[in-house]
Amino acid sequence: MHYLQRPVTRRAFLTSTLAAAGLGGIVAYGAEQWPLPAPTTLPSPPVSLAPANGFAPLALVADPAPHPDFTAYLGEILRAEGFLGLRQISLRQLDHPITAAVIVVGSAPLSLDSQGWLRQFVSAGGGLVAIRPDPALAEMLGVRYLGASQIDDTCYPAPATGIAGPLQIHTLYDRVELHGAEALATASNGDPLVTIHRFGQGTAALWTFDLAQTIALIRQGNPAWANQERDLMEGLRASDLFAGWINLERIAIPQADEHQRLLSRVIDEISPLPLPRLWYLPDNAPSAIIATGDAHGSRVSHIEQLLAIVERHDGTASIYYTPPPANASGRLARKLRWTLSRTPLIGSAIGGDDPLPGPHHVAAWRARGHEFGMHPYVEDGLEEGYYRYWSEFLKLGYGPLPPTVRTHRILWHGWVDNAVVQARYGIRMNLDHYHSGPAVRKPDGTWTMGYLNGSGLPLRFVAEDGTIIDVYQQATHLVDEHLMPVFQTGYEVGLDGATAANQTISQIAASIDRYPAALGLQCHVDPFLLGDPIAGEVARWLDTTLSYATSANVPIIAAERWLRFIEARNSSDLNHIEWNGQRLRGTITIPSAPLPLTVLLPEEHRNTRLRTIMLADGEPATQRRDIAGRSYRVIRLTSGQQQLIADYAS
Numbered sequence: 001m002h003y004l005q006r007p008v009t010r011r012a013f014l015t016s017t018l019a020a021a022g023l024g025g026i027v028a029y030g031a032e033q034w035p036l037p038a039p040t041t042l043p044s045p046p047v048s049l050a051p052a053n054g055f056a057p058l059a060l061v062a063d064p065a066p067h068p069d070f071t072a073y074l075g076e077i078l079r080a081e082g083f084l085g086l087r088q089i090s091l092r093q094l095d096h097p098i099t100a101a102v103i104v105v106g107s108a109p110l111s112l113d114s115q116g117w118l119r120q121f122v123s124a125g126g127g128l129v130a131i132r133p134d135p136a137l138a139e140m141l142g143v144r145y146l147g148a149s150q151i152d153d154t155c156y157p158a159p160a161t162g163i164a165g166p167l168q169i170h171t172l173y174d175r176v177e178l179h180g181a182e183a184l185a186t187a188s189n190g191d192p193l194v195t196i197h198r199f200g201q202g203t204a205a206l207w208t209f210d211l212a213q214t215i216a217l218i219r220q221g222n223p224a225w226a227n228q229e230r231d232l233m234e235g236l237r238a239s240d241l242f243a244g245w246i247n248l249e250r251i252a253i254p255q256a257d258e259h260q261r262l263l264s265r266v267i268d269e270i271s272p273l274p275l276p277r278l279w280y281l282p283d284n285a286p287s288a289i290i291a292t293g294d295a296h297g298s299r300v301s302h303i304e305q306l307l308a309i310v311e312r313h314d315g316t317a318s319i320y321y322t323p324p325p326a327n328a329s330g331r332l333a334r335k336l337r338w339t340l341s342r343t344p345l346i347g348s349a350i351g352g353d354d355p356l357p358g359p360h361h362v363a364a365w366r367a368r369g370h371e372f373g374m375h376p377y378v379e380d381g382l383e384e385g386y387y388r389y390w391s392e393f394l395k396l397g398y399g400p401l402p403p404t405v406r407t408h409r410i411l412w413h414g415w416v417d418n419a420v421v422q423a424r425y426g427i428r429m430n431l432d433h434y435h436s437g438p439a440v441r442k443p444d445g446t447w448t449m450g451y452l453n454g455s456g457l458p459l460r461f462v463a464e465d466g467t468i469i470d471v472y473q474q475a476t477h478l479v480d481e482h483l484m485p486v487f488q489t490g491y492e493v494g495l496d497g498a499t500a501a502n503q504t505i506s507q508i509a510a511s512i513d514r515y516p517a518a519l520g521l522q523c524h525v526d527p528f529l530l531g532d533p534i535a536g537e538v539a540r541w542l543d544t545t546l547s548y549a550t551s552a553n554v555p556i557i558a559a560e561r562w563l564r565f566i567e568a569r570n571s572s573d574l575n576h577i578e579w580n581g582q583r584l585r586g587t588i589t590i591p592s593a594p595l596p597l598t599v600l601l602p603e604e605h606r607n608t609r610l611r612t613i614m615l616a617d618g619e620p621a622t623q624r625r626d627i628a629g630r631s632y633r634v635i636r637l638t639s640g641q642q643q644l645i646a647d648y649a650s
Contacts, residue, residue: 085574123200127270142181142197162629282595315556456517497540568593
């Protein structure tokens with residue numbers, strides 16, 4: 001059978017084409033109007049430490065303690081300090097002698113059996129770290145409790161510890177007097193705050209205050225001031241939690257990090273075997289720059305100007321983007337223009353010389369190693385703002401949503417509310433704690449540089465009851481609008497680009513010399529939109545700062561890449577540990593990481609000195625690193641399992 005096909009006229013063809021296009025436009029418009037379902041369920045809490053099964057180099061007692069219970073946050077701190085083979089144990093369920101090198105116990109009440117296990121453990125040569133513990137341990141700790149607690153916001157570490165001070169503590173401490181122990185840190189009145197004591201064949205150390213809660217209060221500010229306007233700068237920001245809380249005379253010291261390093265130093269000192277630790281930063285780098293730039297309606301050329309400077313110094317950066325406002329029809333027109341701009345012959349005419357970023361631009365930037373994420377406005381509410389900008393980000397075709405973020409104007413709700421909302425959207429790192437505004441200005445008008453939240457290291461947020469939130473707090477330390485009149489708010493130092501670079505270079509140099517840190521850097525894309533003179537000054541500041549960093553072997557890393565490194569570092573493990581007094585063996589497991597990890601071993605342990613450290617079939621380590629007055633040997637790791645061998649000799 002033959003079918004007769006009537007010829008299609010030009011008019012019929014155009015009519016049907018327009019009808020199809022019209023129908024497609026109606027469908028597309030309807031899709032633009034249709035709201036996306038918002039994430040409603042909270043993600044699962046972070047995986048807790050694995051239970052000890054056999055020998056553990058470092059074990060955290062996870063028995064419930066009086067509220068607020070910051071035991072889980074203590075685990076986060078130990079992870080941040082790089083200890084491998086970290087496990088948890090329950091003294092309440094123990095029915096055999098403890099097999100570990102060092103036990104860390106918090107304020108959980110201890111039964112007579114638990115006290116007996118700990119006494120036996122330390123007497124036999126183990127190390128004990130007790131963080132504001134049950135006073136029943138007094139004899140083992142070499143102190144006598146005076147039956148009183150008080151507040152003193154100053155902790156003076158002994159010079160021999162290598163820890164900078166004085167440090168703030170923000171919490172109650174238990175008053176004790178020495179009864180054989182040695183003080184490693186004291187309060188203003190001379191009361192012991194940190195002590196160490198030889199007991200039998202082992203050693204026990206005491207913190208008379210809750211160290212984990214102290215570090216949380218330094219890093220996250222005063223929860224009693226949540227949702228209060230305190231820094232006199234319009235809008236509730238994270239900095240409001242620190243105005244009058246951080247001692248600006250000590251802001252140049254990363255106080256939370258120094259508290260952590262004192263803990264690590266003591267653990268090293270009391271351990272019966274040398275403990276491997278991971279270095280904080282990639283490939284034994286002395287410091288790192290976490291490069292970011294907020295962009296508000298910027299065009300492709302403006303973003304490219306910032307990325308070109310970063311790439312000139314072999315770096316990657318995170319762009320946090322707010323698109324120009326658009327309704328459904330405007331968004332649809334924008335997407336159509338992006339599509340047509342990629343067609344032959346007519347594409348350049350439709351796209352224009354300087355378009356807004358389209359999905360193809362975003363894909364190209366990501367392929368170059370950069371991150372392109374959202375920058376939500378939350379003036380109308382935290383939940384509303386995050387939903388609106390998440391929806392806009394996905395509908396413009398910019399997805400998937402990357403795992404790091406900075407909120408517009410760094411507006412902040414509650415003590416950790418931002419982090420709770422961000423976790424619902426799969427965000428894993430927050431950069432809202434930001435060095436800018438009146439909170440970092442002294443009463444005499446002097447502007448400061450340093451560590452508003454007392455840290456150059458990322459830790460997950462913790463709620464007031466001690467619950468861990470699976471979002472890392474990464475501070476932003478080097479801020480263009482703090483140093484230069486980027487937006488002329490009246491809350492800036494007012495420097496030119498060259499002088500501003502001197503300030504940031506000074507902080508990077510201090511990090512290299514004394515305080516290893518991942519320094520968050522904010523360079524807005526907006527100045528490149530505004531043009532000269534501010535564009536030239538900001539470009540000069542950024543280029544000079546990054547040039548110094550590169551010359552000092554400081555990597556320049558996008559926040560997303562940095563997060564992946566931290567996740568790999570925190571997932572690394574150590575098993576099958578053997579120690580005969582001279583040779584240490586163990587199997588290190590390293591997941592795939594975007595940047596190399598390195599492991600440290602102390603140069604000296606008890607009466608021995610490290611001769612060689614190597615991976616099986618590898619070359620001996622020759623690089624060194626100093627932390628808190630102690631020297632370590634460093635060796636680079638690769639992903640997978642590898643056997644570590646370290647030889648010590650008298």
